[in-house]
Amino acid sequence: MSDLDFFFKPKSIAVLGASSKPGKIGYEVLKNIIDAGYEHEIYPINISAEEILGKKTFKSILDVPNNVDLAVYALPAKYAPQTVLECGKKQVKGIVIISGGFKELKGEGIELERRTLENARQNNIRIIGPNCVGILSPKGKFDTFFQPRYAMMRPKPGNISVLTQSGTFGLSILEWLAEEDLGVAKFVSYGNKADVDEIDMLKYLENDPETEIIALYVEGLKYGRQFAELAKKISKTKPIIMLKAGRTAKGARAAHSHTGSIAGNDDVFFGAMKQSGVIVVPEIDEMLDIIKLLVLQPRPKGNRVAMVTNGVGPCVIAVDEIEMTRYLSLAELKEESIDKLKSFLPDYCVFSNPLDLTGSAQASWYGHSLEIIKADENVDIIMPFFVFQDAPLSESIEELHEIMKKINDKEKTLVCIATGGEFTETQVKRLRENQIPSVFPAKRAIEALNKVIWYSMYLQKSEE
Amino acid sequence: MSDLDFFFKPKSIAVLGASSKPGKIGYEVLKNIIDAGYEHEIYPINISAEEILGKKTFKSILDVPNNVDLAVYALPAKYAPQTVLECGKKQVKGIVIISGGFKELKGEGIELERRTLENARQNNIRIIGPNCVGILSPKGKFDTFFQPRYAMMRPKPGNISVLTQSGTFGLSILEWLAEEDLGVAKFVSYGNKADVDEIDMLKYLENDPETEIIALYVEGLKYGRQFAELAKKISKTKPIIMLKAGRTAKGARAAHSHTGSIAGNDDVFFGAMKQSGVIVVPEIDEMLDIIKLLVLQPRPKGNRVAMVTNGVGPCVIAVDEIEMTRYLSLAELKEESIDKLKSFLPDYCVFSNPLDLTGSAQASWYGHSLEIIKADENVDIIMPFFVFQDAPLSESIEELHEIMKKINDKEKTLVCIATGGEFTETQVKRLRENQIPSVFPAKRAIEALNKVIWYSMYLQKSEE
Numbered sequence: 001m002s003d004l005d006f007f008f009k010p011k012s013i014a015v016l017g018a019s020s021k022p023g024k025i026g027y028e029v030l031k032n033i034i035d036a037g038y039e040h041e042i043y044p045i046n047i048s049a050e051e052i053l054g055k056k057t058f059k060s061i062l063d064v065p066n067n068v069d070l071a072v073y074a075l076p077a078k079y080a081p082q083t084v085l086e087c088g089k090k091q092v093k094g095i096v097i098i099s100g101g102f103k104e105l106k107g108e109g110i111e112l113e114r115r116t117l118e119n120a121r122q123n124n125i126r127i128i129g130p131n132c133v134g135i136l137s138p139k140g141k142f143d144t145f146f147q148p149r150y151a152m153m154r155p156k157p158g159n160i161s162v163l164t165q166s167g168t169f170g171l172s173i174l175e176w177l178a179e180e181d182l183g184v185a186k187f188v189s190y191g192n193k194a195d196v197d198e199i200d201m202l203k204y205l206e207n208d209p210e211t212e213i214i215a216l217y218v219e220g221l222k223y224g225r226q227f228a229e230l231a232k233k234i235s236k237t238k239p240i241i242m243l244k245a246g247r248t249a250k251g252a253r254a255a256h257s258h259t260g261s262i263a264g265n266d267d268v269f270f271g272a273m274k275q276s277g278v279i280v281v282p283e284i285d286e287m288l289d290i291i292k293l294l295v296l297q298p299r300p301k302g303n304r305v306a307m308v309t310n311g312v313g314p315c316v317i318a319v320d321e322i323e324m325t326r327y328l329s330l331a332e333l334k335e336e337s338i339d340k341l342k343s344f345l346p347d348y349c350v351f352s353n354p355l356d357l358t359g360s361a362q363a364s365w366y367g368h369s370l371e372i373i374k375a376d377e378n379v380d381i382i383m384p385f386f387v388f389q390d391a392p393l394s395e396s397i398e399e400l401h402e403i404m405k406k407i408n409d410k411e412k413t414l415v416c417i418a419t420g421g422e423f424t425e426t427q428v429k430r431l432r433e434n435q436i437p438s439v440f441p442a443k444r445a446i447e448a449l450n451k452v453i454w455y456s457m458y459l460q461k462s463e464e
Numbered sequence: 465m466s467d468l469d470f471f472f473k474p475k476s477i478a479v480l481g482a483s484s485k486p487g488k489i490g491y492e493v494l495k496n497i498i499d500a501g502y503e504h505e506i507y508p509i510n511i512s513a514e515e516i517l518g519k520k521t522f523k524s525i526l527d528v529p530n531n532v533d534l535a536v537y538a539l540p541a542k543y544a545p546q547t548v549l550e551c552g553k554k555q556v557k558g559i560v561i562i563s564g565g566f567k568e569l570k571g572e573g574i575e576l577e578r579r580t581l582e583n584a585r586q587n588n589i590r591i592i593g594p595n596c597v598g599i600l601s602p603k604g605k606f607d608t609f610f611q612p613r614y615a616m617m618r619p620k621p622g623n624i625s626v627l628t629q630s631g632t633f634g635l636s637i638l639e640w641l642a643e644e645d646l647g648v649a650k651f652v653s654y655g656n657k658a659d660v661d662e663i664d665m666l667k668y669l670e671n672d673p674e675t676e677i678i679a680l681y682v683e684g685l686k687y688g689r690q691f692a693e694l695a696k697k698i699s700k701t702k703p704i705i706m707l708k709a710g711r712t713a714k715g716a717r718a719a720h721s722h723t724g725s726i727a728g729n730d731d732v733f734f735g736a737m738k739q740s741g742v743i744v745v746p747e748i749d750e751m752l753d754i755i756k757l758l759v760l761q762p763r764p765k766g767n768r769v770a771m772v773t774n775g776v777g778p779c780v781i782a783v784d785e786i787e788m789t790r791y792l793s794l795a796e797l798k799e800e801s802i803d804k805l806k807s808f809l810p811d812y813c814v815f816s817n818p819l820d821l822t823g824s825a826q827a828s829w830y831g832h833s834l835e836i837i838k839a840d841e842n843v844d845i846i847m848p849f850f851v852f853q854d855a856p857l858s859e860s861i862e863e864l865h866e867i868m869k870k871i872n873d874k875e876k877t878l879v880c881i882a883t884g885g886e887f888t889e890t891q892v893k894r895l896r897e898n899q900i901p902s903v904f905p906a907k908r909a910i911e912a913l914n915k916v917i918w919y920s921m922y923l924q925k926s927e928e
Contacts, residue, residue, distance in 0.1 A: 022855075022859065023826075023855050023856055023859035023860075024855075025823070025824070025855065025856075027855075028855040077812075100812055100822055100823075100824075101812045104814070105811075105812055105814075133823075146823065146854065146855050147851075147853035147854055147855060147858075148853075148855055148858060150858075150887060151852060151853045151854075151855075151858040151884075151887040151888075152853035152884065152885065152887065153885040153886070164777070165777070166775070166776070166777020166778070166780070167775060167777065167823065168773075168775025168776070168777045168778055168849075168851050169777040169778060170777075171775070171851065171853050171884065172778070172883045172884065175853075175883070175884045175885040175888070176883075178885060179885055217777065219777075219780060243781070245777070245780040245781045245784060246780060246784065247784045247788075248783065248784045248787035248788060249787070250783050250784075250786075250787050250794055251780055251781070251783040251784035251787060253783075254776070254779065254780045254783040254816075254818060255780045257776075257814045257816060257820070258776045258777065258780055258814070258820065282907070283781065283785075283905050283907045284778075284781075284883075284905050285905055285907075309632075311630070311631060311632025311635070312630070312632070312718070312721075312722045313628070313629070313630020313631065313632040313633040313634075313681065313683075313709070313722065314630070314632055314633060314636070314748075315718065316630070316683060316709040316710060316715055316718045316719045316722055317707070317709045317715070317747065317748075319712065319714050319715040319717075319718040320709060320710065320711045320712045320714075320715035321747075322714075323712035323713070323714050323715060324711075324712060330714055347569075348541075348564055348565045348569055350568070350569075350721045350722070352718075352721055354718060356721070356722065358564055359489070359564070359597075359610065359631065360489070360564075362487075385632075387611075387632050387635065388615060389611035389612075389615045389616035389635050389639075390610065390611055390615075391486075391487050391488075391489065391491075391492040391610050391611060391612055391615070392487050392488075392489075394611075394612055394614075394615040395486060395487035395612075396487075419636045419639070419640075419748075420615075420616065420635065420636065420639045421616065421617040421639040421642060421643055422617070423614060423615040423616065424615075424639070441747050441748050441749055443746070443747045443749075
């Protein structure tokens with residue numbers, strides 16, 4: 001039941017409702033499958049065209065001479081029940097229904113979705129959707145999106161799997177992952193989730209060797225208790241990060257018109273998620289920050305943060321923010337660390353946490369200081385703030401990158417804070433190339449760390 | 465007393481401690497003044513060099529043959545009291561002391577700062593600093609920064625003035641303003657603020673015709689009550705946005721080591737700020753979002769938000785977020801608006817707020833819908849969400865920009881939400897060129913709007 005490999009590594013794909021008109025969903029889906037470099041047969045199904053995008057078309061899926069593993073549905077909703085029957089005759093294993101016009105519209109749409117599902121079940125076909133953007137499978141070299149590649153970047157293959165009820169949410173997270181050069185294992189946007197849902201996908205991802213981190217956008221869960229039990233098992237080895245929409249009465253109503261979901265009681269839901277070790281976040285930016293930390297850095301072994309800076313203002317705000325979190329705390333540097341720092345730094349530096357190297361700081365000052373702080377047993381998380389704009393630092397920038405590469409030995413969690421224009425962005429990218437994450441403003445790093453530490457503590461407790 | 469024009473439009477500048485070594489603060493400051501295109505005489509003061517960066521140097525400021533309006537101090541702290549006396553003889557009006565090593569170091573530093581100030585007062589010299597990055601005056605065509613121009617962008621002239629105790633905070637906000645193509649009237653980073661402080665600057669900016677919006681970063685206020693009274697007067701015509709650091713005990717301690725400031729009781733302080741109409745924010749991103757809204761858009765006439773989208777997921781989260789704010793509410797579209805929308809949109813659209821045009825939406829669908837929503841008396845704030853990646857929209861993108869230009873007639877507040885990679889960023893920039901702000905994620909727009917509405921309500925009440 002939970003072997004859904006045919007969705008991600010299909011041996012052939014048919015596009016039902018392939019179109020020859022750019023801008024039409026049936027055209028864009030076909031074009032994207034071709035352009036992604038899908039390595040097996042693609043069959044466009046269209047009643048009138050002979051050929052689309054250089055591919056021979058077929059009037060019906062029944063006319064296709066070979067087996068079809070996966071079908072992508074881009075026709076109007078009303079043809080769905082009948083088309084599913086035809087797919088059944090063709091022994092199609094899965095259908096991704098991109099089209100809307102089903103349960104989310106209420107009225108007839110509900111019946112249409114029910115009949116479509118019934119026909120699929122009778123024919124042993126699994127369905128993703130309807131009302132979704134479907135699948136991205138970087139290893140399978142295809143996606144079912146109608147977003148042209150010039151308008152939307154795709155991430156490389158990697159270890160993050162994303163499950164989402166909202167296609168738009170999915171696109172946002174995928175483009176961000178692509179920009180951050182982070183890779184995706186499996187992506188599913190299931191919209192109304194008539195058939196394949198979180199439960200199916202979690203079961204599948206639990207045993208998927210490619211997947212190490214699971215990110216979910218949820219509007220409503222049909223089987224809350226089952227989900228919680230499954231999540232509890234999986235979160236022990238694969239962190240699950242969830243963004244839950246529909247937390248207010250009006251938000252729940254909006255979710256209902258969106259995907260026909262019914263959001264439950266929030267307090268009960270969030271309580272259950274916490275007990276299952278699910279990291280719940282309120283917005284997409286926090287989800288992304290947490291993913292970045294989990295992929296690039298070791299999980300912190302404790303909650304004590306040490307800051308080093310050449311411009312202390314934003315650190316003062318960060319101190320406030322650390323103090324206001326539930327789980328983080330400011331590290332108290334050991335006296336011997338302070339003594340060592342004093343032995344080589346000028347006396348106008350401020351020897352506390354944050355350690356203020358002042359605007360005169362050169363790369364080497366960071367180098368020595370970070371070595372000492374890294375060796376300090378009172379420190380779990382190292383958070384350097386960089387004002388790359390300050391001349392002494394910008395003039396020794398090459399040295400700084402060499403230093404940071406050495407500091408980042410994955411013994412302790414390292415997160416940098418930096419902000420600025422082009423020059424700063426270049427440095428942030430170079431840090432990233434060495435697997436060092438940067439976040440701005442500090443609040444974002446701190447909130448993400450706070451959740452990650454909560455998760456580590458959860459794992460520790462559940463081991464006891 | 466409050467005429468501080470000589471700081472921003474000096475008729476000549478001396479750099480005390482000008483250096484011929486790149487990377488040294490005394491070199492970078494001089495280079496930046498020259499490179500900014502400062503239009504009057506510049507005098508580098510250096511005991512050994514003959515010439516630096518093509519400018520004749522002088523051993524002492526007393527050797528300069530002409531008047532000196534403004535001096536920038538980049539020497540070690542210990543020379544400050546004596547140098548100020550020399551500036552006095554030369555009838556210098558103001559000194560910007562960039563160097564650290566004063567009160568923030570405690571011990572001798574306190575006495576050094578006291579003596580420096582005493583000498584300045586006796587000689588009728590105003591001081592900005594010490595321990596700061598000083599001044600940016602886009603109209604005066606100079607800055608006193610030691611951040612090279614290749615490493616830090618400067619904003620154009622404009623209507624925003626920025627006062628900050630933290631230089632780093634200042635640099636961050638300036639580069640962000642530059643990236644967003646927003647302009648600055650006066651910028652002052654005063655660090656330890658031995659002399660010129662918020663009170664002086666507020667008095668000055670109150671009557672500065674260039675300044676329409678004031679942004680402040682504050683670690684501690686010496687004259688809280690006086691500040692509150694002044695802010696109350698000014699905020700009636702010029703919005704004041706404040707970021708306050710040192711809100712926790714440890715944060716206050718960090719602020720004290722940073723600039724020697726003493727942060728007071730938070731509740732009392734924030735209460736006073738609210739009564740003075742000051743918009744208080746917790747982090748720099750919110751400050752920036754509010755500035756963007758205030759500069760580019762009319763202030764909302766009410767609190768009712770209408771959303772239009774071609775991908776509703778992020779809107780569902782936004783509904784939750786609106787519901788959780790104190791001042792915003794979801795607009796209830798009038799029945800006649802809904803009827804008009806239904807007359808031209810396909811029936812699979814979702815006719816509520818958010819109005820879901822679905823992934824099939826073309827530019828024209830947005831055009832018609834936004835016209836109707838703009839005319840709806842139940843709507844104060846229009847918030848379109850764009851999934852630019854969706855083919856029907858990306859294929860009609862030119863038309864969309866024409867439409868948005870027309871919609872943005874400054875009758876109602878317009879804020880767009882969009883996220884994505886390069887293609888989306890290009891569209892966001894094009895919207896911005898037409899004075900339309902975009903923010904992501906929606907939470908940021910909503911939090912900024914919430915504060916702006918609070919401010920509008922404050923003004924309304926104080927008029928009654």
